[in-house]
Amino acid sequence: MIVATAGQKGGTGKTSTAISLASGLALQGKKVLVVDIDSQANASKVLIKDYINKIKRGNSICVTILDRKPLQIRKTKVKNLDIVPSHILLSNTDVELTTARDHREARLKKELDKIKSKYDFIFIDCPPALSWLTLNAFTAADQVLAVISPGYFELDSIVQLGKTIEEVREYFNPKLALLGFLFVMSDPTVNSRTSLQILRQTYTSQVLKTVIPRNTDLRDAHFNKTTVFEYAPQSKSALAYKKLIKEVFNG
Numbered sequence: 001m002i003v004a005t006a007g008q009k010g011g012t013g014k015t016s017t018a019i020s021l022a023s024g025l026a027l028q029g030k031k032v033l034v035v036d037i038d039s040q041a042n043a044s045k046v047l048i049k050d051y052i053n054k055i056k057r058g059n060s061i062c063v064t065i066l067d068r069k070p071l072q073i074r075k076t077k078v079k080n081l082d083i084v085p086s087h088i089l090l091s092n093t094d095v096e097l098t099t100a101r102d103h104r105e106a107r108l109k110k111e112l113d114k115i116k117s118k119y120d121f122i123f124i125d126c127p128p129a130l131s132w133l134t135l136n137a138f139t140a141a142d143q144v145l146a147v148i149s150p151g152y153f154e155l156d157s158i159v160q161l162g163k164t165i166e167e168v169r170e171y172f173n174p175k176l177a178l179l180g181f182l183f184v185m186s187d188p189t190v191n192s193r194t195s196l197q198i199l200r201q202t203y204t205s206q207v208l209k210t211v212i213p214r215n216t217d218l219r220d221a222h223f224n225k226t227t228v229f230e231y232a233p234q235s236k237s238a239l240a241y242k243k244l245i246k247e248v249f250n251g
Ligand SMILES: Nc1ncnc2c1ncn2[C@@H]1O[C@H](COP(=O)(O)OP(=O)(O)OP(=O)(O)O)[C@@H](O)[C@H]1O
Pocket: 009, 010, 011, 012, 013, 014, 015, 016, 017, 038, 040, 042, 126, 127, 128, 184, 185, 186, 212, 213, 214, 215, 216, 218, 219, 220, 222, 237
């Protein structure tokens, strides 16, 4: 199953969710791949030892998206978890793809199709924009996991994400499904409570039951370049992501 963690807003918890779901499933013994298609390369920097020295443009996702070459897969610090790392030069994508004459939305799908049978789960970590990169992710994916944090602008961005999913279904990937809306960084404030209430009223059954709390252990784990399951396995965020895995993937 290929899942894209997406959302138009920046800093909502997309990457944290991709890392936590991927590493949580890998710890359960599943074969998992993370494809990092954000030029910020946040997931790559957490999961790859010595990212700065080891990853250059030539062994990153750039070669697939920009040069139409096979995926550069490497192992991570976590057992059973592989990654296709990102690189800052991926930020040229929208400019470079403007004049492309191939099916530029399907460059990732074309290469992922060749290797996807090796994995139980593949997570594509999207950038915070509905760009050619996100279109590549949605064209390759089976499911979109929309990551929503509290706030008016965050809720507002869902409409645009919904339109993009519709467009991709119409033009590129008719089977693309919405895995659900995941509410993250929940805390005891009125703003957070109201946001979740509005989300549930508006999107009802599409909102996942599991809510991820705002929790500094998750932030600290990534600051220390590790996953929350290794850093603080009993923390609120680790337990919440485990619950989410059960809700969504273990049925
Ligand atoms: N549940 C949480 N509790 C506390 N902090 C969190 C939580 N989830 C994410 N964070 C922190 O919030 C910041 C943004 O998270 P993250 O990088 O996952 O978001 P993103 O949506 O991928 O951002 P971008 O749009 O830049 O790619 C990070 O510093 C991260 O450690």
